Amino acid sequence: MTSEGMGVSEQEKHDAAVGLLEELxxxxxxxxxxxxxxxxxxxxxxxxDGLAILKEALFxxxxxxxxxxxxxxxxxxxxxxxxxxxxxxxxxLKHRDRTTKAAxxxxxxxxxxxxxxxxxxxxxxxxxxxGRIREIRGGRRRDIERERTPQG
Numbered sequence: 001m002t003s004e005g006m007g008v009s010e011q012e013k014h015d016a017a018v019g020l021l022e023e024l025x026x027x028x029x030x031x032x033x034x035x036x037x038x039x040x041x042x043x044x045x046x047x048x049d050g051l052a053i054l055k056e057a058l059f060x061x062x063x064x065x066x067x068x069x070x071x072x073x074x075x076x077x078x079x080x081x082x083x084x085x086x087x088x089x090x091x092x093l094k095h096r097d098r099t100t101k102a103a104x105x106x107x108x109x110x111x112x113x114x115x116x117x118x119x120x121x122x123x124x125x126x127x128x129x130x131g132r133i134r135e136i137r138g139g140r141r142r143d144i145e146r147e148r149t150p151q152g
Contacts, residue, residue, distance in 0.1 A: 033065045040073025064099050071107035
């Protein structure tokens, strides 16, 4: 059967693809990093159209989460698009915006097989030290023994 026999025209397919691209672009601009990364990953699978949207997000005036997600999408590309994405990331190293530059540096580092360092624990993880039992030197034990022994 041909696509005409199924009732789906080329124009309808094109409109659906454009709608999907617009939806993914909107999600890429989300302030939630998880939503933005999923959108970037899906855009990475859309070849040239996805690369164009990711490049626009990386070099545009967008928040840090968008730029990091765009870099993630570029490093997730496969095949011939991976080389093109790497060229875009290397172009980002010359960009004036420090957020763009930092996202590109990290993406290239990870594409080269680098292993990211773990950062020092933040806020709630520091409370682990409070739960540990520590030896108290001097302190109260000597005071109790002094009270028990008769003096003089």
